[in-house]
Amino acid sequence: MAKEKKSALEEKKGVSISEITNQSTIKTIKEKRRAKINTDVLVSSILKKDITALSRAITLVESKNPMHLKKANTIIKACLPHANNSVRIGITGVPGVGKSTFIEAFGKHITSKGKRIAVLAIDPSSSLTKGSILGDKTRMEDLVRDNNAFIRPSASGDSLGGVARKTREAIILCEAAGFDVIIIETVGVGQSETTVHSMVDFFLLLKLAGAGDELQGIKRGIIEMADAIAINKADGDNLKRAKLAKVEFNRALHLYPEKPSKWQPKVIVCSALKNEGIDTIWKFILDFIAMTTKNNHFYTKRNEQNKFWLIQTIEEQLKFDFFNRSKIKKELENQLQLIEANQTTPFAAADYLLGLD
Amino acid sequence: MAKEKKSALEEKKGVSISEITNQSTIKTIKEKRRAKINTDVLVSSILKKDITALSRAITLVESKNPMHLKKANTIIKACLPHANNSVRIGITGVPGVGKSTFIEAFGKHITSKGKRIAVLAIDPSSSLTKGSILGDKTRMEDLVRDNNAFIRPSASGDSLGGVARKTREAIILCEAAGFDVIIIETVGVGQSETTVHSMVDFFLLLKLAGAGDELQGIKRGIIEMADAIAINKADGDNLKRAKLAKVEFNRALHLYPEKPSKWQPKVIVCSALKNEGIDTIWKFILDFIAMTTKNNHFYTKRNEQNKFWLIQTIEEQLKFDFFNRSKIKKELENQLQLIEANQTTPFAAADYLLGLD
CATH class of the missing domain: 1.20.5 (Single alpha-helices involved in coiled-coils or other helix-helix interfaces)
Known part of the structure; x- marks a missing residue:
C-alpha cells in the first residue's frame, strides 16, 4: 500500500509495545x-x-x-441522510473571464445574507498542472477569511469520471456540514462543463463582451446548458459592449426550445470588481429555486442526475474492463487494420471481438 | 426458426424423392x-x-x-473489396418538406449525367407504421422506372442500431453493384439524423421557408451536422420568404466553428417541383468531394466512421448484455429506490451492481 507523503491523513506511530503482547490481536483491535x-x-x-x-x-x-x-x-x-439541502450552482467561463473575482463577490453577497457557502472545483487539467484552480484560493482572500465560506481546491484524478465522483461525494459532505450554497467551478476544458452541469441545480455561464460577434467560437451546447449568462467586467469602457453582447445572447437563447424546467434563461451584465449585478444574479437563482421547487422540476432533475451517474459509472466501468483486457487491446488493433483494408466490416469485427473471452 | 411470410427468400419445395434414398445425406449435400x-x-x-x-x-x-x-x-x-467507391449522401427533413419530390428530381439529374444512384432509407418509425418511407417508392414513379436508379424501402428493426447496421451493409452491397451515388434518406425522428450523419460523406438538410423565425424549434445539433441546407418549395409566393430564410440560415451557420473538413456549409433555395436549384446542389457536392479528397478528409472521415461503428456496436452490446441480466434488472430497481431514499449514492450503487456476477 503506497504511503502518501505529507498527507493530512498521516498518523503518528504510538509508543512501543512490550514483546510479550500478541501483536496481531493488538493490531486487529487497534485498526x-x-x-x-x-x-x-x-x-x-x-x-x-x-x-x-x-x-x-x-x-x-x-x-x-x-x-x-x-x-x-x-x-x-x-x-447522506443529512445531505441534499443545498442549492448547487455550477459556474464556468474561460480563463480571464474573472471567475475568482466573481466567485468572491458572489460568495460574500451570499454570506452577507446569513448563508453558508462552499466552493468546490472540477479542473480536468489539474492532474497535469497540479491544479490551476488551486491558485484561486489565494486570489479569494476575503472569502477565505469568511467563517461562513469554505473553499476547497480541485480534486485531481486520472479521469474526468474519477474527479466527478470525488466532487459529487464532496458535495454530500459539504451539505451534511450545513452549507446552504455549493458552488462547483470549472474551466471550459473538454467535457468538464457537461460534467458540472450534470451535478448542479443551476448553471451559470460567465462571459466577456468581445468585439461584436459574441457567439462565434462558443463551445457547442454550452449556451443550451446555461440557466443564466453573466457578462462580466461590464464597467468603464466595456459597459456599452457588454450591453450589446446581452442583446445578442438573448437572441441566441431565444433560438432554443423551452427547457424542461420551464425556466427562461436570463442574460445579465455585471461587474464583480465593482460588485454590480451580483445581487441580481442571486435573486434570479432564488427565483429559479422557487419556480422549480413549485413545479417539482428541482427534485425530478436531482433524481435524474442520480440515475445518470449510476448508469454512467456502470457503463464506463464495463467499457474500461472490456477494452483493457490485453487480448482485446491486441485484437482491436488487428481488426481496425482489417477494416481499413476493406477485409471486414465494423460489425463483423465487433462480433468477433465480443466473441473472444 | 420462425418462417418469414411473403419473403423474397422463400424457396419452393422440389419434387418428391424416392423413399430409398438417404434423406439426411441428401439434405446435407443440398444445403x-x-x-x-x-x-x-x-x-x-x-x-x-x-x-x-x-x-x-x-x-x-x-x-x-x-x-x-x-x-x-x-x-x-x-x-467488400468492390465497395467504398461511391459518394454517400444523407438527406433529412421533416414530413411535408418534399423529400420524395426532391430525391426524384435530384436522382433524375444524377442519372442524366450518366451516373447510377441508389436510394436507401432509415426510418426509425417503420417497425411501428410498417414503413412510412415505403410509400415514397410509389411517389418516385419516374425514378423507379429509371434503369440507373435503385430504390429500396427502409429496413425495419427493433432498434436504431440494428437498422443502422443493415443500412451500412446495404451500402456496401450497392457499392459493389456499381452505384456511384448512394442516398440515405431519413425523417427527423429521434436520433435518426445522427445515425445517418455517421454513415455518409455529405449531409443535406431540407427545409421549408416558414413564417419568419426560421431557426426556432430546429432540433439541436442538426444545423451543425449539415454540409448544405436546401430551402425547398422556393417557388411562386414562397420565393421571397425562402430567400429571407436563406439569410437567416447563413447567419446561423456562421456561428459554428470551422468543420474538420474545412468545408463552409452552403445554403441554397430550390424547387424540386420546378427542377430549380437541383443542379447547384449537385455541383456543391462535387466541389465538396473534390475538396475533401484533396485535403484527405474524405478518407479520414470514412475511417473514423468505421471506428465509430466498431466501438459503438461493442459498447451497445456490452450494455445490453449487462442490463438484461435478470439479477441486474431486479437489483437496479432496488438500488434506484435506495438512492432516492438517500440511503446510497449512485457510485456505491454502481460498485454494488458491478460486483454481482
Whole structure:
C-alpha cells in the first residue's frame, strides 16, 4: 500500500509495545477501534459544522489508499441522510473571464445574507498542472477569511469520471456540514462543463463582451446548458459592449426550445470588481429555486442526475474492463487494420471481438 | 426458426424423392450446395450490376433467420473489396418538406449525367407504421422506372442500431453493384439524423421557408451536422420568404466553428417541383468531394466512421448484455429506490451492481 507523503491523513506511530503482547490481536483491535472512532467522530463533527473534520473527510474521499476509501464510504453513507439541502450552482467561463473575482463577490453577497457557502472545483487539467484552480484560493482572500465560506481546491484524478465522483461525494459532505450554497467551478476544458452541469441545480455561464460577434467560437451546447449568462467586467469602457453582447445572447437563447424546467434563461451584465449585478444574479437563482421547487422540476432533475451517474459509472466501468483486457487491446488493433483494408466490416469485427473471452 | 411470410427468400419445395434414398445425406449435400451456389452466384451477379441479385442480398441482410445472416455475412465479405467507391449522401427533413419530390428530381439529374444512384432509407418509425418511407417508392414513379436508379424501402428493426447496421451493409452491397451515388434518406425522428450523419460523406438538410423565425424549434445539433441546407418549395409566393430564410440560415451557420473538413456549409433555395436549384446542389457536392479528397478528409472521415461503428456496436452490446441480466434488472430497481431514499449514492450503487456476477 503506497504511503502518501505529507498527507493530512498521516498518523503518528504510538509508543512501543512490550514483546510479550500478541501483536496481531493488538493490531486487529487497534485498526477496528481507529476506523470506528475516526469515522464516527468525523461524521458527528461534520454534522456540527466542523470545517477541519469536513476537510479531513474530503481528503479521505480523494485518497487513493483503499483503506481510506473504505472509511470515506462509511462517512458518506452516514452523511447522506443529512445531505441534499443545498442549492448547487455550477459556474464556468474561460480563463480571464474573472471567475475568482466573481466567485468572491458572489460568495460574500451570499454570506452577507446569513448563508453558508462552499466552493468546490472540477479542473480536468489539474492532474497535469497540479491544479490551476488551486491558485484561486489565494486570489479569494476575503472569502477565505469568511467563517461562513469554505473553499476547497480541485480534486485531481486520472479521469474526468474519477474527479466527478470525488466532487459529487464532496458535495454530500459539504451539505451534511450545513452549507446552504455549493458552488462547483470549472474551466471550459473538454467535457468538464457537461460534467458540472450534470451535478448542479443551476448553471451559470460567465462571459466577456468581445468585439461584436459574441457567439462565434462558443463551445457547442454550452449556451443550451446555461440557466443564466453573466457578462462580466461590464464597467468603464466595456459597459456599452457588454450591453450589446446581452442583446445578442438573448437572441441566441431565444433560438432554443423551452427547457424542461420551464425556466427562461436570463442574460445579465455585471461587474464583480465593482460588485454590480451580483445581487441580481442571486435573486434570479432564488427565483429559479422557487419556480422549480413549485413545479417539482428541482427534485425530478436531482433524481435524474442520480440515475445518470449510476448508469454512467456502470457503463464506463464495463467499457474500461472490456477494452483493457490485453487480448482485446491486441485484437482491436488487428481488426481496425482489417477494416481499413476493406477485409471486414465494423460489425463483423465487433462480433468477433465480443466473441473472444 | 420462425418462417418469414411473403419473403423474397422463400424457396419452393422440389419434387418428391424416392423413399430409398438417404434423406439426411441428401439434405446435407443440398444445403451445402445451395449455400455455396447462392452466395457465389449472388456475389458475381451483384458485381455484374444485377439489380435482382442486389435486392435478394439486401433481403438476406435484413432477415432475422440466422442461416440467412450467415449467408449475408459471406456475401458482404466478398463484396467488400468492390465497395467504398461511391459518394454517400444523407438527406433529412421533416414530413411535408418534399423529400420524395426532391430525391426524384435530384436522382433524375444524377442519372442524366450518366451516373447510377441508389436510394436507401432509415426510418426509425417503420417497425411501428410498417414503413412510412415505403410509400415514397410509389411517389418516385419516374425514378423507379429509371434503369440507373435503385430504390429500396427502409429496413425495419427493433432498434436504431440494428437498422443502422443493415443500412451500412446495404451500402456496401450497392457499392459493389456499381452505384456511384448512394442516398440515405431519413425523417427527423429521434436520433435518426445522427445515425445517418455517421454513415455518409455529405449531409443535406431540407427545409421549408416558414413564417419568419426560421431557426426556432430546429432540433439541436442538426444545423451543425449539415454540409448544405436546401430551402425547398422556393417557388411562386414562397420565393421571397425562402430567400429571407436563406439569410437567416447563413447567419446561423456562421456561428459554428470551422468543420474538420474545412468545408463552409452552403445554403441554397430550390424547387424540386420546378427542377430549380437541383443542379447547384449537385455541383456543391462535387466541389465538396473534390475538396475533401484533396485535403484527405474524405478518407479520414470514412475511417473514423468505421471506428465509430466498431466501438459503438461493442459498447451497445456490452450494455445490453449487462442490463438484461435478470439479477441486474431486479437489483437496479432496488438500488434506484435506495438512492432516492438517500440511503446510497449512485457510485456505491454502481460498485454494488458491478460486483454481482
